Amino acid sequence: MMPEELRRGRYVSLTTYRKNGTGVATPVWYAVDGDELYAWTRTDSWKVKRLRNDPRVEVALCDLRGNIDEGAGRFAGEGRLVTGEELRRIRGLLSRKYTWQYWLTDVPAMIVRLGKRPHTGIVVRFR
Template sequence: MIPEGLRHGRYVSLTTFRKDGTGVATPVWYAVDGAELYVWTREDSWKVKRLRRDSRVLVTACDVRGRVAEGAASAEGTARLIGDVRAIRKLMARKYGWQFWLADLPAALVRLGKRPHLGIAVKFPAAEESL
């Protein structure tokens, strides 16, 4: 179940973990659909490389620069990578509107229409499981 404080923000800090267990936080756009939180990212990003090895994540509400306010909503979850990002792109476009297209379209033109992206779906344990 997605914590209420993570349902409606603009950014979350997505923390993935290195081999030595050190967390690496990255502020990202996200969208929520049903019981999962979705992120759209480049398939060659370091967060994807870390997730291929360890699916644990920590998601925390933050601002555009990744700054986390005291008492910000936070939850641990498990991530999975999604190759077909069409549904995630629609969710992001619906949430971020012209800002999403402003980021996506020029990049697609530079890459000659190719969009080397992956989706990240984060599932959180149900409240009764985390007790």
């Protein structure tokens, strides 16, 4: 079940876990559709490597720098990595939510990269 407060945030701190169980938090753009939370990241990122080894995640609303307000809810879930059509859907959700920020940051970066740094989608289901 999707925590209601996540439906209205701007950024989430996405915590993924190392093999030794240590959590690593990263602020990310995200979108919500139904009962799932969607984000994307570079395929070669450590988040992707950690999720391949351990699908556990923790999510909390945060600011641009990853600071979480005291008393903010932290929600446990399971992350799944996606590519292809599911990734295109995630990009569409993010471009609708972040409109001009998405077009000012991600579109020029994609053009400059010429596809050299592929991305992977992250789908989170909550427990």
